[in-house]
Amino acid sequence: MDGIHDMGGMHGFGPIEREENEPLFHHPWESRVLAISVATPVPIPGGSRNNIENMDPAHYLSSSYYEKWLYSRIKGLIDAGVLTPEEMETRMALFKNNPNAETPVHPAPDAVRAELVRSRPATPPQQKTDIQPQFSNGDRVRSRNIHPEGHTRLPRYVRGKYGTVTNYYGIYNLQDAELPTGCTNRQQPLYAVRFEASELWGSAAETKSAVYLDMWESYLEPV
Amino acid sequence: MNTTAQTDTALRTRALESLLIEKGLITEDIIDEVVEKYEKDVGPLNGARVVARAWTDPDYKRRLLEDGRAAIAELGFDSAHGAKIVVIENTPDVHHLVVCTLCSCYPWSVLGLPPNWYKSYAYRSRAVREPRAVLLEFDLNLPDTVEIRVWDSNSDLRYMVLPERPAGTEDYTEEQLISLVTRDSMIGVAKIESPSK
Numbered sequence: 001m002d003g004i005h006d007m008g009g010m011h012g013f014g015p016i017e018r019e020e021n022e023p024l025f026h027h028p029w030e031s032r033v034l035a036i037s038v039a040t041p042v043p044i045p046g047g048s049r050n051n052i053e054n055m056d057p058a059h060y061l062s063s064s065y066y067e068k069w070l071y072s073r074i075k076g077l078i079d080a081g082v083l084t085p086e087e088m089e090t091r092m093a094l095f096k097n098n099p100n101a102e103t104p105v106h107p108a109p110d111a112v113r114a115e116l117v118r119s120r121p122a123t124p125p126q127q128k129t130d131i132q133p134q135f136s137n138g139d140r141v142r143s144r145n146i147h148p149e150g151h152t153r154l155p156r157y158v159r160g161k162y163g164t165v166t167n168y169y170g171i172y173n174l175q176d177a178e179l180p181t182g183c184t185n186r187q188q189p190l191y192a193v194r195f196e197a198s199e200l201w202g203s204a205a206e207t208k209s210a211v212y213l214d215m216w217e218s219y220l221e222p223v
Numbered sequence: 224m225n226t227t228a229q230t231d232t233a234l235r236t237r238a239l240e241s242l243l244i245e246k247g248l249i250t251e252d253i254i255d256e257v258v259e260k261y262e263k264d265v266g267p268l269n270g271a272r273v274v275a276r277a278w279t280d281p282d283y284k285r286r287l288l289e290d291g292r293a294a295i296a297e298l299g300f301d302s303a304h305g306a307k308i309v310v311i312e313n314t315p316d317v318h319h320l321v322v323c324t325l326c327s328c329y330p331w332s333v334l335g336l337p338p339n340w341y342k343s344y345a346y347r348s349r350a351v352r353e354p355r356a357v358l359l360e361f362d363l364n365l366p367d368t369v370e371i372r373v374w375d376s377n378s379d380l381r382y383m384v385l386p387e388r389p390a391g392t393e394d395y396t397e398e399q400l401i402s403l404v405t406r407d408s409m410i411g412v413a414k415i416e417s418p419s420k
Contacts, residue, residue, distance in 0.1 A: 008324030010348040016360050018340045024262055029236040035257035040249050049326055065342045091238035153377045155324055172379060206355045209371040214378035
């Protein structure tokens with residue numbers, strides 16, 4: 001979707017602020033959100049990134065990284081039917097009124113652990129198929145100018161631009177919510193494509209620079 | 224974020240955690256384990272070990288550039304979610320820089336959790352459009368003769384930069400080299416200073 005998250009090339013965000021001796025987490029809750037997100041064995045319907053990209057733009061901009069994760073995780077668990085908004089409200093009220101309320105201890109941690117292992121197999125996302133890549137290194141290509149409303153990994157700044165294939169990575173599942181027109185298979189060749197800065201930014205381009213972007217085959221047109 | 228919002232977020236997190244524990248979907252131990260893993264085991268030291276090995280072992284470097292994930296796994300660092308890691312080598316003529324404009328993808332297994340600036344809207348928006356200006360803010364002034372390649376990690380692949388080995392380290396042991404390698408040099412916003420300077 002052409003959302004606020006698609007930030008490549010935007011103006012107005014100011015200088016890059018760095019924090020000296022930055023701690024790993026700025027608040028204790030951030031580490032809990034990280035761990036819950038990494039370890040909860042419930043897939044988020046539509047994907048976590050999709051939830052974050054669909055946040056109201058003002059909410060997106062004013063939320064920190066882990067706040068976005070928390071929002072996405074809660075929405076995902078509600079969408080998956082695991083949680084209800086009422087349960088969350090009730091539990092928050094309980095802790096608010098009684099900060100010392102005990103956190104429940106689940107009686108069968110081994111079962112939880114087994115479920116975790118079962119639901120999160122460590123298989124690489126790369127697929128083994130007999131699909132042959134249409135493009136070779138050195139081929140000139142043009143990025144399709146598409147504007148899907150759902151999740152896509154094709155950033156705005158590159159759409160319609162010409163580039164050159166530099167790497168072929170293998171067959172990967174396209175992560176877009178919808179398959180682009182004319183495309184029937186999610187399993188697609190994935191390439192790195194080089195775009196010259198001048199192609200992307202015209203006269204505003206800096207000297208001697210280029211952007212490399214991973215492109216699924218359905219993002220590309222032959223030139 | 225103000226204090227009230229912090230309190231609310233902390234409360235929301237605690238409520239979520241307790242409900243998930245109650246529903247048998249996670250345990251406090253598992254949460255603690257994950258947190259401890261990122262606090263103690265998974266950080267830029269992993270990447271530094273990979274870099275130092277590549278500097279001292281040409282065969283390893285060749286394997287690393289060919290198949291980053293496999294070569295990193297050789298040193299015992301698992302690649303998060305089985306992500307393929309592509310290692311890109313800086314040279315005197317070409318400088319690489321990694322960003323994720325759509326979210327904040329980062330090679331966790333070798334660099335740990337990303338710093339806030341990497342996740343900032345300023346870095347995400349500007350790195351692809353004006354990498355030289357961005358690098359200047361990191362006090363890295365690259366001559367116009369050096370080509371800059373910005374890698375926008377938008378798919379399931381993760382990118383790590385293999386920085387140049389600094390001059391004056393020819394006699395260094397692998398352990399000494401490890402201590403020179405910085406996180407920022409593996410993202411591509413810094414070079415590694417020669418220790419003699």
